[in-house]
Amino acid sequence: MDSSLIVFLSTMFAPLALSLSVFVVLRATARRKLRLPPGNLGLPILGETLQLISAYKTENPEPFIDDRVARYGAVFTTHVFGEPTVFSADPETNRFILQNEGRLFESSYPGSIQNLLGRHSLLLMRGSLHKRMHSLTMSFANSAIMRDHLLVDIDRLVRFNMDSWTGRVILMEETKKITFQLTVKQLMSFDPCEWTENLMKEYMLVIEGFFTIPWPFFSTTYRRAIQARRKVAEALSLVVRERRRESEKGERKKDMLAALLDEGGGGSGGTFSDEEIVDFMLALLVAGYETTSTIMTLAVKFLTETPHALAQLKEEHTEILAKKGVNEALQLEDYKSMPFTQCVVNETLRVSNIISGVFRRAITDVTIKDGYTIPKGWKVFASLRAVHMDHDHFKAARTFNPWRWQNGSGTTSCSMNMFTPFGGGPRRCPGAELARVELSVFLHRLVTQFSWVPAEQDKLVFFPTTRTQKRYPILVERLNQVRAM
Numbered sequence: 001m002d003s004s005l006i007v008f009l010s011t012m013f014a015p016l017a018l019s020l021s022v023f024v025v026l027r028a029t030a031r032r033k034l035r036l037p038p039g040n041l042g043l044p045i046l047g048e049t050l051q052l053i054s055a056y057k058t059e060n061p062e063p064f065i066d067d068r069v070a071r072y073g074a075v076f077t078t079h080v081f082g083e084p085t086v087f088s089a090d091p092e093t094n095r096f097i098l099q100n101e102g103r104l105f106e107s108s109y110p111g112s113i114q115n116l117l118g119r120h121s122l123l124l125m126r127g128s129l130h131k132r133m134h135s136l137t138m139s140f141a142n143s144a145i146m147r148d149h150l151l152v153d154i155d156r157l158v159r160f161n162m163d164s165w166t167g168r169v170i171l172m173e174e175t176k177k178i179t180f181q182l183t184v185k186q187l188m189s190f191d192p193c194e195w196t197e198n199l200m201k202e203y204m205l206v207i208e209g210f211f212t213i214p215w216p217f218f219s220t221t222y223r224r225a226i227q228a229r230r231k232v233a234e235a236l237s238l239v240v241r242e243r244r245r246e247s248e249k250g251e252r253k254k255d256m257l258a259a260l261l262d263e264g265g266g267g268s269g270g271t272f273s274d275e276e277i278v279d280f281m282l283a284l285l286v287a288g289y290e291t292t293s294t295i296m297t298l299a300v301k302f303l304t305e306t307p308h309a310l311a312q313l314k315e316e317h318t319e320i321l322a323k324k325g326v327n328e329a330l331q332l333e334d335y336k337s338m339p340f341t342q343c344v345v346n347e348t349l350r351v352s353n354i355i356s357g358v359f360r361r362a363i364t365d366v367t368i369k370d371g372y373t374i375p376k377g378w379k380v381f382a383s384l385r386a387v388h389m390d391h392d393h394f395k396a397a398r399t400f401n402p403w404r405w406q407n408g409s410g411t412t413s414c415s416m417n418m419f420t421p422f423g424g425g426p427r428r429c430p431g432a433e434l435a436r437v438e439l440s441v442f443l444h445r446l447v448t449q450f451s452w453v454p455a456e457q458d459k460l461v462f463f464p465t466t467r468t469q470k471r472y473p474i475l476v477e478r479l480n481q482v483r484a485m
C-alpha cells in the first residue's frame, strides 16, 4: 500500500483508535474497582482539552485549575490531549510523582516529539545511562567551569548581541539569538558566524515542529521540522567527525562535545556513536533555548510593570559596575553579589511558569494521598504552576513581588519546597543553574546599558507555550556608549 495512504488512514482512524483504547482503559479500571481521584472526563475523545486550551490562551488560565480544585480537591481526574489524566495541584503529590521517576512513574513524550528529539536524547534516556548523562550535563555549568570560562563567555555573547541594539528591539527574538549562540558555544566552542546563523535558521524550523499538530499528512510545519532536523543533525555530525579527527591528533577543547567524545560506555558499552552524540546535543539545544529566552523576556516585562523593583535592580548593578571598568568581564564574585537579582530571578520563574508542569505515566497501579489510585498506564500531570499560584503557599501568589524572597515576607515557611520551576527528582532540570546565571548576566548588561519602554501593548499567553503575543517589542535608549570588546 502506498505510504501516504497508510499515513492518511492512520490519521483518519487515530481518534477512533484512541477513543477505543481510552474506553478499554476505563472499563478495565472500573472492573478492578480502583478508587480514582474524583473529576470529570468531559466529552468523548476531546475530554476537557478545549477548556484547557481556551483557558491557557488567555492571560489568566488559573480558573481552569481553581474550579476543579474547588470541586474535587487538589488531585483530580480529567481527560486532556486524548487520554484520561490524573492532574495534581498538590505539592506533596507532585513531589511523590517526581521522586518516583523510574520506579512508579516514567516520563512520557508523544511519538511526534520523540522523532524530533532523537532517541538518544537525555529526555528519553532511562536507567543508569540517564543518571550518568544527567550528571554530566549538570557538571557543565558547575562553579569551576563557570569561573574558568563560562561566565565570561555568557557575558561576552550578551554584550556582543546588545551592541547592535538600537531603537525598536523585539526582545524575544534577541534573547533567542543570545541563548542559541550560548548553547552552541558551550556545546562545541563555536562563536557566532555564518555557520551558526544557518544552523539557527534550520533549528528554528525544528522548534516549530514541537508546537504543531503532528499529523504528517496534513501538517507541513511538522514535515518541514523533520526535514530541518535531518539537516541540523547532518551539520552536527560533520562537526563531531572533525572533532574526532582532531582529538586523535591530541587536540582537545573545553566543551561539552569534548566531554562526550571522552565519555565511555555508550549504548553498546563502548564510546558514544556519532548518532548518540548528535541526538544528545540537539536535545540540549532544544531544552535550553525556548525556556531561557522566554524567562529573559518575561523578567523584562515584569520589571517594566514594577518600576520600584527595576529601580532597586538597577541600583544593585550600578554598584557592581562602579567597582570595575565598564568593559571588564563579570566574574563569579560579581554574580554572587547580586542578592536582589536572585529575588527577581526566583520571582520571574515562579510567576511565569515556563514549564507549567510535567507529564508522567504510571508504570504500575500507584496509591497516592487519601487512598486514591492512579491506574497502571494512566497519564499524570504534576502541575508546578498550580502550586506556584496557590495563595496558601505564596502570599498574594498572583502578584509579581520579588521582595517576597528577601526575608520570607511573602512566602510561607515551607515555600522553598513548593518552589519547583525546574521540576524535581532524577529529571530535575540539569540546566537550572546555567539558566539563572544567563538571566542574571543578561539583566546586568541590560539595566546598566539601556533604558527602555514597551513599543506597544503586549500580553502573556500560556498555550502552546508561555510567551507574549507580540514577542515583547521595546524601544531602547543607550545610557552610555559602551561597546562590546
Ligand code: HEM
Pocket: 107, 122, 123, 124, 134, 137, 283, 284, 287, 288, 289, 291, 292, 295, 354, 355, 358, 359, 421, 422, 423, 424, 426, 427, 428, 429, 430, 431, 432, 434, 435
Ligand atoms: C528558565 C529556564 C529553564 C526552565 C524553567 C527549565 C525547566 C525544566 C523542567 C521543569 C524540567 C523537568 C522536565 C521533567 O521532569 O520531565 C527540565 C528538564 C530539562 N532541562 Fe530545563 N529548564 C530551563 C533551562 C534549561 C537549560 C538552559 C538547559 C540546558 C542545559 C536545560 C536542559 C534540560 C534538560 C536536558 C532536561 C531533561 C532532563 C532529564 O530528562 O533528565 N534546561 N527543565
